[in-house]
Amino acid sequence: MFGNKKTVDPSQDLKNQPVPAGQHLLEVEDLKMYFHTEEGVVRAVDGVSYTLDRGETLGVVGESGSGKSVTAMTMMGLIPMPPGKIEGGRVTYRGHDLLNMSEEEMQRVRGNDIAMIFQDPMTSLNPVYKIGKQVGEGLRLHRGYSKAEALKRATELLDLVGIPEPEKRVNEYPHQFSGGMRQRVMIAMALACDPDILIADEPTTALDVTIQAQILELMQEMQEKNGNAIIMITHDLGVVADMADKIMVMYAGRPVEFGTADEIFYESRHPYTWGLIRSIPEAAVDEKKPLTPIHGNPPALSNLPKGCVFAPRCPYATEKCHTERPDRFETGTGHYAACHYAGDDAFVVKNAPDTSRERAVSAAVLDLDDAKGGEA
Ligand SMILES: Nc1ncnc2c1ncn2[C@@H]1O[C@H](COP(=O)(O)OP(=O)(O)O)[C@@H](O)[C@H]1O
């Protein structure tokens, strides 16, 4: 799973180097990554920009197929090239250019400076190795821990993420864990080396709502303790309502809106974001504008519509929307929306949902106080 064992010097880790003055922990600038396939060019990441600082949480939200996972994997150097190709943009982490690192340098970053929790724990856990070995593997590789030290720390980490009887559990195999417990193992694994940035790709999608709440709370507790940044990827805006500081809404490989969580919930200027908000159960407080899913499907990324990519599904689309790509309308606070009418206050006031961020939180995670139930 990891590369060859080498002598390690943690003081050389990028996470222990200062962020250059005037820069952010992570800067993604107009990132473009296309797949070149027989069916044509798939514009999977098409102009993604954001910045992230320590202690912050960025929510990346959009329907399935909007390029959320591929964006994260591009930054981590995990996209096979070909068929993938970086078409433009920049990603810097503590001032270091991630896109032009050697594979050897990237291996030091992955799991150590930037750790990722993948969507499906069963594909990321090796069925033939004991849990303790897998959780301790990063410590052996990046910190030079002995087998015994790594196992001891793995046991502590399982305890930390709320797995009962960790001394016994480190000696068990993945199939002996429930879905929720496997997800906790993934978090323990990702946290092992105290990453600077934790990327969680739909970490709770397969879990029931109670366990989902526990897992999200756990990640927030860890963040409060360690000060790391989190990138939380989800198709459900409700999931990030509670924890995100900033939200990037993606559609068809592009960020269509970006802002603070409050800007996204209370001052959204993009009809796609409105659709996502209206799709959160109980989030729309206005009875006259009830829960409504977004009709239709996202476009094929190899055959994008000529105008606004959302126009074919947008209830407000005009002739202009079908023929011209909208520029980003910027409010001046860093909040932007890529819609021809985002700057039209009357349009926004008339059509935006009356939302409550608090309601979205409760719809997503129900009652955290009730979410302490047991599981195998
Ligand atoms: N190896 C690949 N070759 C071609 N297209 C791909 C490849 N991997 C992913 N894609 C396409 O990239 C798009 C974005 O996928 P993804 O990032 O997984 O979406 P999300 O995580 O938002 O659900 C999808 O249209 C998907 O089909």
Ligand SMILES: [Mg+2]
């Ligand atoms: Mg995904």
